[in-house]
Amino acid sequence: MIKAIIFDFDGTLVNTIEDLKDSINMALILNGFDKQYSTEETKNLIGKGIRVLCTRALNYCPHSIEDEENVYKSFYEYYSKNQINKTRPYVSVIETLIKLNKSKIKLAILSNKKHENLLEIVDKLFPKNLFDIIFGKKEEFDLKPNPKSLIHILDLLGVNKDEVLYVGDSDVDMITARNANVKKVAVTYGYRDKKLLESYNPEYIIDDISELLKII
Numbered sequence: 001m002i003k004a005i006i007f008d009f010d011g012t013l014v015n016t017i018e019d020l021k022d023s024i025n026m027a028l029i030l031n032g033f034d035k036q037y038s039t040e041e042t043k044n045l046i047g048k049g050i051r052v053l054c055t056r057a058l059n060y061c062p063h064s065i066e067d068e069e070n071v072y073k074s075f076y077e078y079y080s081k082n083q084i085n086k087t088r089p090y091v092s093v094i095e096t097l098i099k100l101n102k103s104k105i106k107l108a109i110l111s112n113k114k115h116e117n118l119l120e121i122v123d124k125l126f127p128k129n130l131f132d133i134i135f136g137k138k139e140e141f142d143l144k145p146n147p148k149s150l151i152h153i154l155d156l157l158g159v160n161k162d163e164v165l166y167v168g169d170s171d172v173d174m175i176t177a178r179n180a181n182v183k184k185v186a187v188t189y190g191y192r193d194k195k196l197l198e199s200y201n202p203e204y205i206i207d208d209i210s211e212l213l214k215i216i
Contacts, residue, residue, distance in 0.1 A: 002216045004132075004159045005100060006150065006182075008168035009111035009118060010046065011190030013093050013209075014125065017042055018086035019079065024057050027074035031067065035060050043191040047172045049112040049143045050075060076114075083117060084124055090189060092210040097130055099213060106157050108133040110150055112143045112172075132157060145172050147180035154182075165204075165215070174200035185212070 010016045021042040028035055037045065037057065045056045054072045100107060108131060111118050115136030122134055133153055141149040154164060166177035169190025174197065177184040184202035187209065188194045197205060204215055 001163060002105065002165055003163040004106035004108065004154075004157050005165045005167060005212065005216075006108045006110050006153055008166075008170070008173045009109050009113060009121075009136075011043075011169035011192075012090075012167055012173070012187055013109070014087055014089050014121065016083075016087045016121075017046075017191065019083050020046065020053070022085070023075050023079040023082065024053060024071075026078045027054065027071045028057065030074045030078075031070050033058070033061070033063075033067075033071075046191055047112075047170055049137060050079075050114065080117060084121055087121060087125070089125055090209065092208055094126065096210045096212060098127070100216070101130055103216070105216060106132045106159065108153050108157065109135060110144070110153060110166075110176075111136050113137060145175035145179055147176055150176055150180040150182070154180075165212070167209075167212070169197075171196060171200065174202060177202075185215070 007013050017039055021037055021039055024042065025036045045053045051072055054075055055068050058068060058071060097107060113136050115138055118136035119134060133156055135149060135153055137143060154161065161182050164182045165185050166182050167185040167187060168174065169187045170192045174184050174186060185204045185206060186197035186202040188205060188207050
């Protein structure tokens, strides 16, 4: 019996790609780089946190560690002020979460996004008290796909591994769930294509988040 569902955030619950694209492009401009990324190109930069995003964005040209640090700082300064300009929950997300909540399913978020940014976006875009746990990037835990943060959430929720679904849109999410030995649910509407997700043999693949209601 499923008692809890843990969600990735970017590309799973919310479409953040345009604000991320605008932020990395602005950070590059502010630091004298001429590259500008499209929406599709930005999707390929995402997956292991903002530092990795900024490093990947600079891989098109020779650069220094100092450049990476400066772009990272510029990104965060801009993104923190503009992170919900275009970011919105995907279709059916809020309605589905409310139904799951009413069904007494415990709900949590596990994201590689900086914890403070995650809390602010959730606070502004989602109903209050919808999630039992919101867990972003914290210094004491390595980023996904390291499973320790996911296992920690299971402990906080008081559920066993076989009572949980982990829902995500990326290879990082599938590896995280596999490393934690919990059931994987891959969503096809996010930042990675269906063929890639299928290669990780998720227990479920869904095209709309409302399909979770049938799974449970």
